[in-house]
Amino acid sequence: MELVNGIYQIGGIPVLDICKEFGTPVYVYDASIIERQYNKLMNAFPNKNMKISYACKALTNINILKFIKNLGAKIDTVSIQEVQLSLKAGFEVQNIMYTPNCVNIDEIIRAVDLGVQINIDNISILEQFGHLYGNTYPVCIRINPHIMAGGNKKISTGHIDSKFGISIYQLRHLERVVASNNIKINGLHMHTGSDILDAEVFLRGAEILFEAARSFKELEFMDFGSGFKVKYSPEDNTTDIEELGEKLGTRFNEFCKEYGRDLTIMFEPGKYLVSESGWLFVRTNVIKQTTSTVFAGVDSGQNHLIRPMMYDAYHHITNVSNPNGIQRIYTVVGYICETDTFGWDRKLNEVREGDILVLHNAGAYGYSMSSNYNSRYKPAEVLIHNGKAKLIRRRETMEDLLATQVEVEL
Numbered sequence: 001m002e003l004v005n006g007i008y009q010i011g012g013i014p015v016l017d018i019c020k021e022f023g024t025p026v027y028v029y030d031a032s033i034i035e036r037q038y039n040k041l042m043n044a045f046p047n048k049n050m051k052i053s054y055a056c057k058a059l060t061n062i063n064i065l066k067f068i069k070n071l072g073a074k075i076d077t078v079s080i081q082e083v084q085l086s087l088k089a090g091f092e093v094q095n096i097m098y099t100p101n102c103v104n105i106d107e108i109i110r111a112v113d114l115g116v117q118i119n120i121d122n123i124s125i126l127e128q129f130g131h132l133y134g135n136t137y138p139v140c141i142r143i144n145p146h147i148m149a150g151g152n153k154k155i156s157t158g159h160i161d162s163k164f165g166i167s168i169y170q171l172r173h174l175e176r177v178v179a180s181n182n183i184k185i186n187g188l189h190m191h192t193g194s195d196i197l198d199a200e201v202f203l204r205g206a207e208i209l210f211e212a213a214r215s216f217k218e219l220e221f222m223d224f225g226s227g228f229k230v231k232y233s234p235e236d237n238t239t240d241i242e243e244l245g246e247k248l249g250t251r252f253n254e255f256c257k258e259y260g261r262d263l264t265i266m267f268e269p270g271k272y273l274v275s276e277s278g279w280l281f282v283r284t285n286v287i288k289q290t291t292s293t294v295f296a297g298v299d300s301g302q303n304h305l306i307r308p309m310m311y312d313a314y315h316h317i318t319n320v321s322n323p324n325g326i327q328r329i330y331t332v333v334g335y336i337c338e339t340d341t342f343g344w345d346r347k348l349n350e351v352r353e354g355d356i357l358v359l360h361n362a363g364a365y366g367y368s369m370s371s372n373y374n375s376r377y378k379p380a381e382v383l384i385h386n387g388k389a390k391l392i393r394r395r396e397t398m399e400d401l402l403a404t405q406v407e408v409e410l
């Protein structure tokens, strides 16, 4: 979003026009930012066999999936429904990775029947998988390298208490299960959390996977997961992707020589690809001055963007209706009937009732975590693509809210 002659625009389109056309609250995504992020990550690595697998749980609108597919990406899914969506978006089965956690073997069988790459993260399911398929269906293994990483405990997945992955300390047991069932392991995977700042964390994890790789002779790829930190607040640091690409990419090429085969290096970013590409535009319903605080109450809430309340996440807020107004302090809150705060003590250009505010970095885990709490409709979604604003999801209606309810005789 740029401020051009006092008017906020995305891809050359004034944001207030978008809000007028599609109403608020509305999620708006800029396809060109997704493409920029994809290219930045690809270009940071010196490896010729490099693949980005989009972790689609961040944002699953079918148009976004298609756009990312057209960039040349693979896709990472965590449920059978995400697998089905990916197929609908046109991904080929060999480009779909299915990385579930704590699902029933039946769901894994369904994924095998569809033909996608399976990534297994516990020994019990791996054993059942081995009994069913032996060496007829190659499988990837998710290793937990036991590295404490990530923005906070809710989004850290590689530590000792985490439910994710097969512990690196169980390697010997893992080898036994693989050998006795004659399972073909074609990939090793790790994903140690979200909002990881330090490239060293990835390098340490990678060394652990390289070590584990000695036990598996038929690998075709290694997947180092994701968790790249993006800039939420203007003061935030971000993962240095160039440094990571240089160091890990070089080390990976060395490893391939030792291993004796050129493997594919994979990453599966969600946030890194789509976070900055998205904004949530909301309208100010009321300015409410209490004894201690000036609240700006808007026509949205944690039902549409839960990250501030769920993860204490900071989302930058701008008043796009009054770029030249004097700056004042506001606490921006939603319309949900419980404490529902988007931002405390924010310095904003004077907010008047009716002004449009925008929450930045709303592309990842925004719409995909939204709900109908308080029986509110979910917002519309708009994609800016080739200079046009296109509606990619309509706003809900009362019919949508009632669609799955069954009225009985009472």
Ligand SMILES: *Cc1c(COP(=O)(O)O)cnc(C)c1O
Residues within 6 Å of the ligand: 055, 057, 058, 076, 078, 099, 191, 193, 194, 195, 225, 226, 227, 228, 268, 269, 270, 271, 272, 364
């Ligand atoms: C959620 C998830 C990701 C994406 O994490 P981001 O922090 O959004 O990049 C990648 N891999 C797996 C297995 C995940 O569950």
